[in-house]
Amino acid sequence: MGEEISLEHRFQAYVDADNKVEPKDWMPEKYRKTMIRQISQHAHSEVVGMLPEANWITRAPSLRSKLILLAKVQDEGGHGLYLYSAAETLGISREELLDDLLAGRAKYSSIFNYPTLSWADMGAVGWLVDGAAIANQVMLCRTSYGPYARAMVRICKEESFHQRQGYEIMMHLAAGTPDQKAMAQDALNRWWWPSLMMFGPPDDQSPNTAQSMAWRIKRKTNDELRQEFVDKTVPQVEFLGLQVPDSDLKWNEARGHYDFGPIDWEEFFQVVGGNGPCNKERLAARQKAHDDGMWVREAALAHAKKRAAASAASNDLKTSAA
Amino acid sequence: MSQSPDAWPLWEVFVRSKNGLAHKHSGSLHAPDAETALKSARDVYTRRSEGVSIWVIPSSAVVASSPDEREPLFAPSDDKPYRHPTFYDIPDEVGHM
Numbered sequence: 001m002g003e004e005i006s007l008e009h010r011f012q013a014y015v016d017a018d019n020k021v022e023p024k025d026w027m028p029e030k031y032r033k034t035m036i037r038q039i040s041q042h043a044h045s046e047v048v049g050m051l052p053e054a055n056w057i058t059r060a061p062s063l064r065s066k067l068i069l070l071a072k073v074q075d076e077g078g079h080g081l082y083l084y085s086a087a088e089t090l091g092i093s094r095e096e097l098l099d100d101l102l103a104g105r106a107k108y109s110s111i112f113n114y115p116t117l118s119w120a121d122m123g124a125v126g127w128l129v130d131g132a133a134i135a136n137q138v139m140l141c142r143t144s145y146g147p148y149a150r151a152m153v154r155i156c157k158e159e160s161f162h163q164r165q166g167y168e169i170m171m172h173l174a175a176g177t178p179d180q181k182a183m184a185q186d187a188l189n190r191w192w193w194p195s196l197m198m199f200g201p202p203d204d205q206s207p208n209t210a211q212s213m214a215w216r217i218k219r220k221t222n223d224e225l226r227q228e229f230v231d232k233t234v235p236q237v238e239f240l241g242l243q244v245p246d247s248d249l250k251w252n253e254a255r256g257h258y259d260f261g262p263i264d265w266e267e268f269f270q271v272v273g274g275n276g277p278c279n280k281e282r283l284a285a286r287q288k289a290h291d292d293g294m295w296v297r298e299a300a301l302a303h304a305k306k307r308a309a310a311s312a313a314s315n316d317l318k319t320s321a322a
Numbered sequence: 323m324s325q326s327p328d329a330w331p332l333w334e335v336f337v338r339s340k341n342g343l344a345h346k347h348s349g350s351l352h353a354p355d356a357e358t359a360l361k362s363a364r365d366v367y368t369r370r371s372e373g374v375s376i377w378v379i380p381s382s383a384v385v386a387s388s389p390d391e392r393e394p395l396f397a398p399s400d401d402k403p404y405r406h407p408t409f410y411d412i413p414d415e416v417g418h419m
Contacts, residue, residue: 023389024386024389071369074365074369075369078365078366078369081351081366082349084367085349085350085351088332088350093329093343094352095326095329102356102417151349154349157368158370198363202364246405297330300354300355300358301328301330301354302363303355304354304355304358307355308355
């Protein structure tokens with residue numbers, strides 16, 4: 001017991017000095033569990049996040065926008081893979097991670113339980129949802145767990161394209177016909193508040209924040225990141241000539257930040273708890289993709305075994321000939 | 323923390339970004355065989371011209387030093403400053419050496 005405590009002290013001093021923890025290093029069991037939970041939730045979010053956008057691939061308004069959307073959705077799949085690999089370095093298997101998602105035991109970002117109703121939503125999702133994700137992920141590039149930090153560096157490089165392509169869609173619609181501009185405003189109205197919720201509950205109601213800050217898993221609190229996002233995004237809304245759907249929003253000269261209205265946390269907890277508009281649809285789509293892909297996985301494995309057997313047999317022949 | 327025997331094995335992916343540079347570890351992925359691992363590595367790790375050559379290696383083939391051996395393995399090189407060029411004082415008039 002005494003030894004465990006001194007190991008924990010050493011671990012704390014190690015992360016306090018901004019050192020990175022690598023897979024084979026000793027770490028407190030709770031750190032390992034927290035990292036597995038956080039990285040796998042992040043991976044699930046990337047994978048489930050493909051669904052609301054895949055919804056528009058066949059209806060993209062031009063070949064150019066279709067190519068871009070395909071590339072973006074492919075990136076999200078790639079991001080899921082980087083993150084699953086990072087989680088696996090902590091001793092959990094890919095199968096267990098996927099089982100947890102499909103059985104509804106694992107969480108993913110609640111934002112993906114909202115529907116994408118119009119093409120403008122592809123703009124709003126790229127600009128706001130990916131924008132909020134970037135704010136979080138830029139911070140996580142400096143997280144204390146090495147494999148997670150490295151995955152984040154790679155993801156952040158790719159994510160910036162996602163946000164810019166989304167904003168470009170919004171710029172075109174906002175400068176278009178009155179109907180197109182109204183479509184952009186409608187998407188902004190629906191995605192603004194859920195995007196602010198993406199940063200998680202306020203600091204005084206976030207049970208994990210203190211420990212995650214102490215272990216340098218997180219480097220900024222939910223409220224700090226949310227404020228940064230609002231400050232950065234409001235001028236982008238103004239440039240589009242659109243309105244933030246918040247009558248309390250105003251610049252606070254004394255604070256040097258925007259003040260904004262209260263967030264409906266009841267809605268957030270309802271969506272996290274499984275009662276959002278699309279929770280069931282998203283999991284059903286994942287389950288269907290998993291089931292439909294089963295024969296491919298089985299065939300690939302059977303093929304690999306057959307080839308391995310053939311190559312072993314031909315090696316035996318060579319050996320006996322010699 | 324179990325892995326079923328039918329789970330695809332894990333592969334480590336190394337990418338050479340351009341000729342003249344070494345292959346560098348990019349990450350890992352699951353694939354049923356080497357050929358598929360190579361194809362998947364192309365899709366997962368080189369979507370933006372990151373590479374001109376890829377190596378994939380079964381993760382189970384990697385032999386790694388243990389963090390517990392860090393002291394005995396690497397400390398001995400910390401007390402040999404004479405292995406570094408800056409250890410030696412050469413007068414400026416000798417020129418660059």
